[in-house]
Amino acid sequence: MHWIALLPLPHAEAPAATEQDEALRLWSWRALQFTPRVALADGAVVLEISASERLFGGRRALLRQLFEKNKPHPSVEWSQGATSLIAIGRLLERLQARQHGAPGPVATPPAQLPLAALAAARAHLPTLQRLGCRTWGDLRALPRGGLVRRFGDGLLDALGQAFGEKPELYPWLTLPEGFDEPLELPAHVENASALLFGARRLLALLHAWLQARRQGALVLRLGWQMDRRRNGPTDDHLLVRTAEPTLDMAHFERLLAEHLAHVTLAAPAIALRLATVETAPLPGTSASLLLEDRRQGDSLHQLVERLSARLGAAQVQRVEPRADHRPERMMAWSAAVDAPQLIANNDHKTLGSGQKSLKTSKGKAPKPPAAAGSGAAEGR
Numbered sequence: 048m049h050w051i052a053l054l055p056l057p058h059a060e061a062p063a064a065t066e067q068d069e070a071l072r073l074w075s076w077r078a079l080q081f082t083p084r085v086a087l088a089d090g091a092v093v094l095e096i097s098a099s100e101r102l103f104g105g106r107r108a109l110l111r112q113l114f115e116k117n118k119p120h121p122s123v124e125w126s127q128g129a130t131s132l133i134a135i136g137r138l139l140e141r142l143q144a145r146q147h148g149a150p151g152p153v154a155t156p157p158a159q160l161p162l163a164a165l166a167a168a169r170a171h172l173p174t175l176q177r178l179g180c181r182t183w184g185d186l187r188a189l190p191r192g193g194l195v196r197r198f199g200d201g202l203l204d205a206l207g208q209a210f211g212e213k214p215e216l217y218p219w220l221t222l223p224e225g226f227d228e229p230l231e232l233p234a235h236v237e238n239a240s241a242l243l244f245g246a247r248r249l250l251a252l253l254h255a256w257l258q259a260r261r262q263g264a265l266v267l268r269l270g271w272q273m274d275r276r277r278n279g280p281t282d283d284h285l286l287v288r289t290a291e292p293t294l295d296m297a298h299f300e301r302l303l304a305e306h307l308a309h310v311t312l313a314a315p316a317i318a319l320r321l322a323t324v325e326t327a328p329l330p331g332t333s334a335s336l337l338l339e340d341r342r343q344g345d346s347l348h349q350l351v352e353r354l355s356a357r358l359g360a361a362q363v364q365r366v367e368p369r370a371d372h373r374p375e376r377m378m379a380w381s382a383a384v385d386a387p388q389l390i391a392n393n394d395h396k397t398l399g400s401g402q403k404s405l406k407t408s409k410g411k412a413p414k415p416p417a418a419a420g421s422g423a424a425e426g427r
Contacts, residue, residue, distance in 0.1 A: 050094070052127070077259070079220065135166075171198050227321075237315045263329045273314040
């Protein structure tokens with residue numbers, strides 16, 4: 048067996064307790080992409096990966112993907128070992144060395160790990176130190192009978208689990224069926240656009256949840272709770288939709304920014320809540336070598352959704368053909384953002400193509416052009 052223990056590092060931009068709980072949940076959801084054997088132990092996330100190594104191309108490849116850079120996850124310190132307690136012990140030793148400005152050992156032998164790195168021994172540290180015990184090896188060298196009589200079965204059982212002599216049993220973590228996460232804001236927010244700062248943290252959690260479930264988001268609901276001491280509503284929300292399931296949190300962030308720019312808070316906001324309204328399996332990635340199948344920037348539906356959020360759905364329209372023999376009635380205009388099938392069909396096109404059928408206007412809705420061989424097309 049091979050265990051990984053990881054612990055997110057504190058961040059200065061949020062309260063320590065809130066940030067740590069949020070980061071632990073984020074990393075545990077991320078770990079569930081690689082193995083179902085994920086648990087919380089001694090304040091850290093532990094995962095057993097021996098059964099998953101071949102699936103991801105070996106241990107190094109799995110670890111590289113787990114700790115892949117440029118992800119919206121907080122920094123983390125991690126270690127590994129043959130048992131979860133060895134991995135946790137090495138992790139705590141490295142964190143203690145980091146506090147003193149040293150890099151810390153990478154793989155200390157289990158017998159040389161300090162007693163403070165074993166959770167079951169911490170309550171007995173003064174007594175054990177008077178007995179001359181400083182390391183796991185010193186504790187293991189004591190007579191088993193006297194150890195049980197003096198400290199109970201718990202310490203001996205933990206020692207056996209640490210050295211792989213007894214099985215390690217954990218309540219394995221599972222993903223929630225739906226994503227619905229609250230966030231208490233560190234201060235009252237009076238400008239709706241400032242809610243985007245807290246929404247980014249919730250989007251990072253959503254990204255980990257979607258990845259673990261192999262799903263993409265279609266509709267999100269961002270709600271905010273307002274100060275109850277003010278006269279007026281106590282909560283409000285907005286819905287953000289996208290034409291196809293996506294993991295692109297940067298796109299959702301841009302959509303939220305456009306929507307929040309049009310929102311006026313009735314009272315200062317004190318908390319946020321982000322929930323998924325609709326999700327769907329992610330589409331498969333094309334393996335074609337043809338250049339036209341490769342995306343060259345933002346897709347058409349992302350452009351349409353961003354413009355619709357900024358200008359209003361009625362100001363970004365598409366041509367809709369009609370079954371009528373009269374040229375002036377052979378087409379009509381409708382909101383482009385309400386045409387997910389059309390957008391999905393044109394999704395492989397880039398911003399430089401597929402835009403001829405779209406028109407935007409900051410005034411009234413655009414009118415269709417005149418049909419060939421007839422007078423001016425009839426306005427809406």
